[in-house]
Structure formats: structure tokens, C-alpha cells
Amino acid sequence: MKKVVAIGELLIDFVPQQKGCALDEVTHFERVAGGAPANVAAAVARLGGSAAMISQVGEDAFGTHICKVLRSNGVDTSWVFRTGRANTGLAFVSLDATGNREFCFFRNPSADLFLEEGQIVPEMFADCAALHFCSVDLVDWPVRAAHRRAIELARRAGAIISFDPNVRLPLWSSPAACQAAIRAFLPAADLIKLSDDEVEFVTGCADERKAAEQLFAMGCRLLLVTRGTDGSAAYTAAGAAVSAETLRVPVTDTTGAGDSFVGSFLYQLTRDGVTRDGLAALSGRQLADYLAFSARYASLTVQRKGAVMATLDELRQAYPDGR
Numbered sequence: 001m002k003k004v005v006a007i008g009e010l011l012i013d014f015v016p017q018q019k020g021c022a023l024d025e026v027t028h029f030e031r032v033a034g035g036a037p038a039n040v041a042a043a044v045a046r047l048g049g050s051a052a053m054i055s056q057v058g059e060d061a062f063g064t065h066i067c068k069v070l071r072s073n074g075v076d077t078s079w080v081f082r083t084g085r086a087n088t089g090l091a092f093v094s095l096d097a098t099g100n101r102e103f104c105f106f107r108n109p110s111a112d113l114f115l116e117e118g119q120i121v122p123e124m125f126a127d128c129a130a131l132h133f134c135s136v137d138l139v140d141w142p143v144r145a146a147h148r149r150a151i152e153l154a155r156r157a158g159a160i161i162s163f164d165p166n167v168r169l170p171l172w173s174s175p176a177a178c179q180a181a182i183r184a185f186l187p188a189a190d191l192i193k194l195s196d197d198e199v200e201f202v203t204g205c206a207d208e209r210k211a212a213e214q215l216f217a218m219g220c221r222l223l224l225v226t227r228g229t230d231g232s233a234a235y236t237a238a239g240a241a242v243s244a245e246t247l248r249v250p251v252t253d254t255t256g257a258g259d260s261f262v263g264s265f266l267y268q269l270t271r272d273g274v275t276r277d278g279l280a281a282l283s284g285r286q287l288a289d290y291l292a293f294s295a296r297y298a299s300l301t302v303q304r305k306g307a308v309m310a311t312l313d314e315l316r317q318a319y320p321d322g323r
Contacts, residue, residue, distance in 0.1 A: 002129035003050035003076075004266050005159075007150050008037035008137045009112045010055045010080065011089035011105075012062045013255065015306050023094035023102045031062075032255075032306035033069035034091065035112075036134045036166045039256045039307045043263025043297070045074035046309040049270055052076035054124060054150060056143075058087040058111040073309065079124050086111045095253055105171055113141035120149040125157040129270040130191075132262070134166040138181040151188050160269065160276045163189035164262050167198050175201075186218050190276050193224040193262045208233065209241065221279035224265065226258055232295060234287040237280040244291035247299040256307025257298050263309070264297035265290055 013034035016026040041051040053075050057063030059082050066088065067077050089110030094102045107113070115137075125131070131154035137143045151161055165182045172178040182202055186192065192215055194202055203211040212223045212235040223235045231245045268290050274282065282290075296319050300310040310318075 001049055001270055002127050003052055004041065004044045004130045004132060004270060005052045005054060005124060005128050005150075005154065006037035006041040006132045007054040007147060008134050009035040009089060009107075009110075010038055010053070010057050010063075010066050011035045011091050011107065011110065011112075012066065013306060014090065014092045015253065015255065016094050019095045021094065023092060023104055026092075026094050029092065030305070031065070032308075033066045034255075034307055035066075035089075036136065036164065036259050037132060038066070038070060038075070039259035039309065040132050040164075040263040040266065041075045042070065042073040042307075043260050043309045044267045044270070047264060047267045047297075047312045047315075049267045050076075052079060052124070054079045054115075054120070056081040056083055056111045056115040056119075058082070059084045060087050062088040062090070063111065081115065081119060083111050083114055085114050093255065103168065103170060105168075107171070109141065112137055113139065113143050115143040115146045117142065117145040117149045120146050120153065122153050122156075124150070125154045125159060128154055128157050128159040130160040130162050130266050132162040132164070132266060133185075134164050135178065135182050135185075136166065136168055136171060138185060139171065144181075147185070158276065160190050160274075160279065161188055162191040162193070162262070162266060164193040164258065165198060165202055166258065167201060186215065186220070189220055190279055191222045191224070192220050193226070193258070193265075195258060196225055196227040196230070199225065209235065221276070222282065224262065226261055232261065232291050234282075234291055236282055236287070240282065240284045240287060242284050242287040242291060244288060244295050247295055249299045249303055251302045253305045254302055256309070257302050259307060260301040260309055261294045261298040264294040268293060
């Protein structure tokens with residue numbers, strides 16, 4: 001099986017030990033290695049796929065911890081660099097009664113922002129099935145150019161380019177700046193994953209199908225939309241449109257839910273050898289199966305504190321009949 005390579009932020013999530021209170025009311029936090037691209041890579045590796053991470057952490061204990069956790073999850077950290085120019089990023093999180101989150105970030109700057117274009121080399125994309133990235137590290141720092149170089153080299157290697165904007169407005173000077181950066185990278189993506197509350201912000205169109213057509217006109221081949229408790233959907237440039245229901249499970253923490261969904265989806269694509277040219281040709285039946293698998297996988301993530309990804313065995317034990 002070819003590998004999934006993720007590029008972007010690595011940080012420490014401090015998740016609250018109390019639930020149902022605002023961030024300024026939380027008194028105790030638990031350290032969890034995080035960063036959306038890393039969560040995606042961990043999901044692929046935990047399911048039995050091959051995954052690697054491209055990023056940069058500080059020369060500090062938090063950076064060491066993140067690398068240890070990634071390796072323990074089976075993620076290749078050969079391309080996670082260390083720098084003394086800044087510390088590893090931190091994010092403090094609160095959870096309301098339903099498990100939804102409020103963030104406070106400490107990364108002005110953080111080590112990942114200093115990842116440079118020159119550090120990105122062709123060897124990173126040998127035997128690469130997909131490159132996955134998000135928007136948090138598309139800010140105006142050297143790391144933005146590093147993303148462009150990674151996309152260029154991954155494209156040359158024939159990889160699928162996967163983009164989950166994963167909008168985090170507190171990290172931007174304005175919503176408009178975030179929106180502009182995301183839209184600048186949309187034409188590079190073959191697969192785009194959006195949550196339902198991001199569709200209009202990213203595309204300017206509230207209707208999913210119309211938003212999908214707009215993205216297809218830019219070159220996207222497959223759009224995934226996660227809708228929280230209302231399920232998920234997949235749209236292809238060839239006209240397929242499929243929806244799936246969310247599994248009703250007790251929710252502890254929604255952190256990493258979307259990452260586990262797209263990570264498990266990329267795992268299935270690489271497992272089945274789906275290429276960039278094959279994305280638009282996926283049948284409705286195959287898409288329905290993929291969505292159902294990813295819904296089951298994400299349902300395990302939300303029952304855990306922090307973005308802790310399940311193994312394939314754990315998934316099979318939880319859903320032995322595939323339902």
C-alpha cells in the first residue's frame with residue numbers, strides 16, 4: 001500500500017478535564033499531541049496504512065512528546081524537523097455540554113511556521129498515494145511556500161492532493177484573510193473535505209450541490225461534506241452524489257472527529273489503489289461504503305477524550321457486522 005503524507009501544524013492540545021464550562025473557567029487540562037494533519041496521518045497508520053508527517057517542532061519537551069506519539073502510532077517522522085527559532089505550538093481547549101470546542105492558541109510564532117520551501121525534497125513523495133494539508137499553516141510565513149512546494153512535488157509523483165480547510169478563525173488577522181488563503185489553494189486540490197458550516201465560507205455558496213459544482217470547475221474531483229449529527233455526503237465531478245447517516249453514540253469530545261473521517265477515507269482510497277484519475281469515477285455504491293466506514297471510525301473518535309485514533313481491530317470489535 002502506498003503512503004499518505006500529511007503536511008502542516010504539529011501542536012499540543014490541552015484538553016479540559018471538566019466539561020460544560022467556558023475556557024476561562026477550566027482549571028485542569030490534559031496534554032494531548034495534536035494538529036489536524038497529524039491526526040489524519042495517525043488515523044491512516046492506526047488503520048494499518050502507511051503514513052508520514054512533514055512539519056517542524058521546537059527544540060523543547062513538547063516537540064519531543066509529539067514525535068514520540070506519532071511514532072508510537074506508526075507515523076514516519078523522518079521529515080519532522082526541529083528548530084530553535086520558536087517553540088512548539090500550544091492550543092487550549094474547552095468543551096461544552098455536547099462536546100463542542102472553544103480554542104485559545106499560543107503560536108505567535110510557533111516552530112511549524114518556520115518550515116521552509118528548501119526543506120521540502122522529492123524523496124518525501126516516493127511511493128506517495130496522497131498528500132493531505134489543511135489551512136492552519138497557510139498563513140503568511142515560510143510554511144506557506146513549503147506547502148506550495150510539497151503540492152508541486154506530490155503532483156509530479158502522481159499523488160492525490162487532499163485539502164481539508166479546517167477553518168480556525170482565531171489564528172487569522174481577519175475572516176477575509178483566512179478565506180483568501182483557502183481559496184488560493186482550492187484549485188490545487190483533487191479531494192476537498194468541508195464541514196457543513198464551512199461550505200458557504202469557503203465557496204460563497206450555501207447550497208452543497210452548487211458549491212460542489214463550483215469546486216469541480218476549479219479542478220476538484222471529489223467533495224466530502226461532514227454534517228455532524230446529520231451525517232455526511234460525497235459528490236464527484238462525474239455527477240455521483242451520496243449521503244450517509246451519523247451513528248448515534250455518546251459524545252465525549254469532538255476533537256479530531258473530522259480528521260478521523262478524512263483520514264479513514266484516505267486510508268480506504270490507498271487500500272483500494274484509487275488514483276487521482278479514479279476519484280471522479282467512484283461509483284455511488286463505493287462512495288456509500290466509504291462514507292459508512294468513515295462514519296463508524298469517527299464515531300469511535302468522539303467517544304474518546306482528545307483526538308485518539310482507533311485501530312482497525314478496535315473498529316471491527318465495535319462494529320463486527322459492519323454496521
